[in-house]
Amino acid sequence: MKNILVIEDEEFVRETISDMLEIEGYIPILAKNGEAGLDCLTQIKPDLILCDINMPVMDGYEVLERLKSTESLSNIPFIFLTAKASNDDMRRGMELGADDYIFKPFKARDLLNAINTRLEVYDRSKVMTETKLDELRLQLASSLPHEFRTPLNVILATSQFLHKKMDMMEKNEIKDMIYNIVNSGNRLSKLISNYLVYTNLLLNKEELDFKDKVFTNYTIDPEDMIENSFLRMASEFERMEDVEINCVPAVIDVYPEYFLKIADELASNAFKFSKDGTKINVSTYIEGEQYIMIVKDRGIGFDLTKLDEIGGFKQFGRKTMEQQGMGLGLAIVKLVCQRFDLYIKIDSVPNEGTTFTLKFPIKKESV
Numbered sequence: 001m002k003n004i005l006v007i008e009d010e011e012f013v014r015e016t017i018s019d020m021l022e023i024e025g026y027i028p029i030l031a032k033n034g035e036a037g038l039d040c041l042t043q044i045k046p047d048l049i050l051c052d053i054n055m056p057v058m059d060g061y062e063v064l065e066r067l068k069s070t071e072s073l074s075n076i077p078f079i080f081l082t083a084k085a086s087n088d089d090m091r092r093g094m095e096l097g098a099d100d101y102i103f104k105p106f107k108a109r110d111l112l113n114a115i116n117t118r119l120e121v122y123d124r125s126k127v128m129t130e131t132k133l134d135e136l137r138l139q140l141a142s143s144l145p146h147e148f149r150t151p152l153n154v155i156l157a158t159s160q161f162l163h164k165k166m167d168m169m170e171k172n173e174i175k176d177m178i179y180n181i182v183n184s185g186n187r188l189s190k191l192i193s194n195y196l197v198y199t200n201l202l203l204n205k206e207e208l209d210f211k212d213k214v215f216t217n218y219t220i221d222p223e224d225m226i227e228n229s230f231l232r233m234a235s236e237f238e239r240m241e242d243v244e245i246n247c248v249p250a251v252i253d254v255y256p257e258y259f260l261k262i263a264d265e266l267a268s269n270a271f272k273f274s275k276d277g278t279k280i281n282v283s284t285y286i287e288g289e290q291y292i293m294i295v296k297d298r299g300i301g302f303d304l305t306k307l308d309e310i311g312g313f314k315q316f317g318r319k320t321m322e323q324q325g326m327g328l329g330l331a332i333v334k335l336v337c338q339r340f341d342l343y344i345k346i347d348s349v350p351n352e353g354t355t356f357t358l359k360f361p362i363k364k365e366s367v
Contacts, residue, residue, distance in 0.1 A: 002047040002119065005029045007037035007063060008081060009055040013104070017050065020108050026115075034058030038066055041073060048077045048119055050102075050111075053089070064096045075125070077118040081106075148191060151184035158184075194328040197261065201335040218363045219256040222263075222291065223247035223284060229263040230270075230282055237271045239280075247284040250291045253361040258336050265329035266295045266356055274299030274353070290343075291360040298353040 004026050008014040011032070018028040029046060031037035035058045037051065049067070053060035060080055068074045080093050083104045090101060099121075100114050158177050166174060219225070226247050234243045252259065270280045278298040285292050337344040343359035 001025060001027050003027045003029055003044060004115065005031065005037060005040055005046040005049045005051075007031045007034060007049065007051040007055070007060070009033050009052060013052075013081075017111070020111065021115075024112055034060065034063040037063055041067075045073065046076060047122070048079070048115060050079050050081055050115075053080055053082045053093075061092065061096060064093070064098060068097045075122075077122045079114055079118060148188065151188040151191070154184040155181050155188070194332060198328045198332050198335070201332065201339060217253075217255055219252045219254050219259045221249070222252055222259055222293075222360070223249050225256070225260050226263050226282060226284065226293070229260070229267040230280070233264075233267040233271045234280075237276075239271060239276055242274075242276070242278060242280055244279060244281045245283070247282065248286060250284075250286060251363040251365075252291045253363045254340065254342070258340070259360070262333050262336060262358070265333050268329055270295055270297040270299070270354075273297065273301075278353075286362065289362050289364075291362050293356075293358045293360065295356040296353065297355075301348040301350045301352050301354050 004021055006014055006017050006021070006028055008017065008030075009032055014030055014032065018030055021028040029040055029044065031040050033055045034051070037049075038058070040046075051060045051063055060082075064078055064080075067076065067078065074097075077099050078097065079100045079102055080098050081102050081104060082089075093101065099118050102111055102114055158181050162169075162174065162177055169177075227245050230243050230245055231240070234240045267282075270282075274280060274297040280298075281294075281296045283294050334344070336342070337358070343357075345357040346354065347357075348354040
């Protein structure tokens, strides 16, 4: 049986709703104002909340704001009860995250239909989340042990060898082994970082686990981020002469952590899937209120009919080209674009190369 929290200051209305819910087989939990309702939420997590707007002590809007700011409660379906509401009032409620409005006086059937509809949507969402979790568990079980163990084995084996033989080794030999340890450590660090970012995106968590937080919701130097990402990758692959960068400045309405992640993964992808001596071009330009980013390589490309194969813990085209990692890079780019409604287009021809085109909104104050 499902629990429904009813936050309503009028006793008659509160008791009437309680009777309706009991007849339908629900368990009502009653609160006479917003503050009392929040107290109830410390004891039990209801399946749905019915909440009046105009109440003493704490109104419905503040209840909803408190609810949405608490991660464990933020996904509970929330229906406002109100005697009257202007368009502005309704807009405010929807912007805060209300799922529906029921106007007083209401018919029992209308209220129950709204409750049933919201609960069905909520249940489907929970089933989808569980399905994602099951898929994630399966993917993790098959991918993580090998991918984490490989760099870890290098670190452990090399460290043990150094510990036993360092006194008998030449300085250059020691230096090479330390380089292998550092390189494997960096690889392991990136695997863990991408795993955390991907799983949080997949589960639609509000906060992502980035090592360095930047407390702005816009990026003021995308051109510098792009240049740093691609030059760093060019240095790592010893291909400094292969990269051509032509980017213009702008201020874009995207969190810098997300934009940097996109730039890093597109750079990694371009170098990983193209050969030494082939050009990689990255450019940006402004078109209207959009910041357009284009990344073009002349690498192995892929069949666009298999575009859906781009996914976490599944390396695209592994049969034709062995790669390190869990296949998370492009999956992260894809999920970030989906989550923030960013335009992304992929053009690719096998054995000729791939072009990524992305569009980011320019921050309005800077247009």
